[in-house]
Amino acid sequence: MNAKRKATKIILYILLIGLGITMMVPFYWMVISSLKLNKDVFSIPMRWWPETMHPENYSVIWKKLPLLIFFKNTAKLTIITTIVQLCTSCFAAYGFTKCKFVGRDLIFLMYVTTIAVPWQVYMVPQFILVSKMGLNDTHLGLILMQAFSAFGVFLIRQFYISIPDELCEAARIDGLNEFGIFRKIVFPLGKPAMATLTIFTFTNVWNDFMGPLIYLKTKELKTVQLGIRMFISQYGADYAWIMAASVCSLIPIVIVFLSCQKFFVEGVAASGIKG
Amino acid sequence: MSGEKTSFLTSKQRRKIRNNLTGYAFIIPNLVGYTVFVFIPVIFSFVLSVMSWDGSQRPMEFVGLANFADIFGDKIFRGTLVHTVSYALMTVLPTLVLALLLAVLLNNKIKGVAIFRTAFYFPYIASIVAVGAVWNMLFQPDFGPVNEILKFLGLKNPPRWVVDKDWAMVAVSIVSVWKYMGYYMIVYLAALQGISSSLYEAASIDGANGWQKLLYITVPMLTPTTFFVLIMLTIQCFKVFDLVYVMTGGGPGNATKTLVNYIYEKAFTSWEFGPASAGAIVLFAIVLVITLIQFSGEKKWSKDL
Numbered sequence: 001m002n003a004k005r006k007a008t009k010i011i012l013y014i015l016l017i018g019l020g021i022t023m024m025v026p027f028y029w030m031v032i033s034s035l036k037l038n039k040d041v042f043s044i045p046m047r048w049w050p051e052t053m054h055p056e057n058y059s060v061i062w063k064k065l066p067l068l069i070f071f072k073n074t075a076k077l078t079i080i081t082t083i084v085q086l087c088t089s090c091f092a093a094y095g096f097t098k099c100k101f102v103g104r105d106l107i108f109l110m111y112v113t114t115i116a117v118p119w120q121v122y123m124v125p126q127f128i129l130v131s132k133m134g135l136n137d138t139h140l141g142l143i144l145m146q147a148f149s150a151f152g153v154f155l156i157r158q159f160y161i162s163i164p165d166e167l168c169e170a171a172r173i174d175g176l177n178e179f180g181i182f183r184k185i186v187f188p189l190g191k192p193a194m195a196t197l198t199i200f201t202f203t204n205v206w207n208d209f210m211g212p213l214i215y216l217k218t219k220e221l222k223t224v225q226l227g228i229r230m231f232i233s234q235y236g237a238d239y240a241w242i243m244a245a246s247v248c249s250l251i252p253i254v255i256v257f258l259s260c261q262k263f264f265v266e267g268v269a270a271s272g273i274k275g
Numbered sequence: 276m277s278g279e280k281t282s283f284l285t286s287k288q289r290r291k292i293r294n295n296l297t298g299y300a301f302i303i304p305n306l307v308g309y310t311v312f313v314f315i316p317v318i319f320s321f322v323l324s325v326m327s328w329d330g331s332q333r334p335m336e337f338v339g340l341a342n343f344a345d346i347f348g349d350k351i352f353r354g355t356l357v358h359t360v361s362y363a364l365m366t367v368l369p370t371l372v373l374a375l376l377l378a379v380l381l382n383n384k385i386k387g388v389a390i391f392r393t394a395f396y397f398p399y400i401a402s403i404v405a406v407g408a409v410w411n412m413l414f415q416p417d418f419g420p421v422n423e424i425l426k427f428l429g430l431k432n433p434p435r436w437v438v439d440k441d442w443a444m445v446a447v448s449i450v451s452v453w454k455y456m457g458y459y460m461i462v463y464l465a466a467l468q469g470i471s472s473s474l475y476e477a478a479s480i481d482g483a484n485g486w487q488k489l490l491y492i493t494v495p496m497l498t499p500t501t502f503f504v505l506i507m508l509t510i511q512c513f514k515v516f517d518l519v520y521v522m523t524g525g526g527p528g529n530a531t532k533t534l535v536n537y538i539y540e541k542a543f544t545s546w547e548f549g550p551a552s553a554g555a556i557v558l559f560a561i562v563l564v565i566t567l568i569q570f571s572g573e574k575k576w577s578k579d580l
Contacts, residue, residue: 012383025411091304100298101297148312209520225402232408243412244323246405268458
């Protein structure tokens, strides 16, 4: 029995290690190719370890591509969108759960009915609207169109519902006004839900491709994803450089992911169960 | 100023008004933004789908269902429906099965769970542009590693992947499965943790082996999750754009052009907002049907449990 259990465990490990390596191979290949000469990326036979290292690829692409500007633009868009979304979602969630007002359920129904509509369905009229406001090809246009989501309100609301109303009632009797109750009691308690929403919005905006593709035309305003894409179409055959640029684009998200991994995993579970 | 006016109101009425005002004060920032940037565009997309307009100063013109007749008469549009459905067929089941497999493997008591979980989940958070670039090279038909391995395994004429119209969508699907299965693995892991261990203990006492437990306890208990994953994956497949755009650009020819690629090109390269919106409404109808199936399924399970 014990020997059999040991054997199962060994098979399990072999399976997991095999699958894990398979999943990571593309990233490994990306990194080693970024350290090769352009002409050696597709050498035959395949080399899983470069003969000579060429880290200078990274300084070459840094000169060819205004990566720093792209990073700044992306960081700006990501941070502002995330903050606006967090604040307005928390406010609205408090209104929907802890306040009573005329039309509350009707307005909430409006959120419910539109949450399932994919962005791709209304992206065209949304673009027309933002353009008519004179915000086409600006960061503000891109921020505004992404900053207000029904999903954010839902996620935070789900959490605020679990906060007992008695807690707010007690604070009300102690003389706190509504904003005070929100700021001192409900908002601090909602931190786990906010962490989930932050991670969710952060990765979405950082990795977003279609939004910036539609909205941003000026080179100086472009994001990392658009910049890398532009680089790929310009230097299509400079494989090592393309891989180096791709590695650069992944570094920030890797850092954020590895340092907040717990929240990523909990976030998926939370938003998954929601459905 | 309002002192005289409010003195006519009882304190109860005054409290009611104040409650209304505070309530609206809390939701107004989100409500205004959401109405302007989401709700109005959603309605406007229905309006646009029966109009002819190129976005210029020229006023839009009501054309009835002509846009729909237009796109359904367009061979390219009908092609995008076929490509999108075939992409979904090739992607949904493999992703679901592999996600379940990974979750079941990781749900055992083993060392280094976190490392494996990270490895499986990582492709999901990597950007599509970077992922598309590296896979395009891996799939390079003449010297790419994928075909080198296939040749090593004895395949004389490996597929030419993204440059072959019959294989391009397969390549996109493979990348999609690789990228998204880690996400659904986490969804499954959360569900697995919710299965009571007493079920397994009871089965052990009855002498069930590992396979039997998997087949007769785990899989049936996960049915609602599987249904949820199935729905989410299908919707996600119908919305596909970026991966196709960065890997094949819809080509070769139009072989991998999907529904959203069509909407994008109609709207933002040929500025035909009417047909683009008609395409968007078709997408909406598809997602709506899938969502309704989800609702009825959820109702069924909440009754069963």
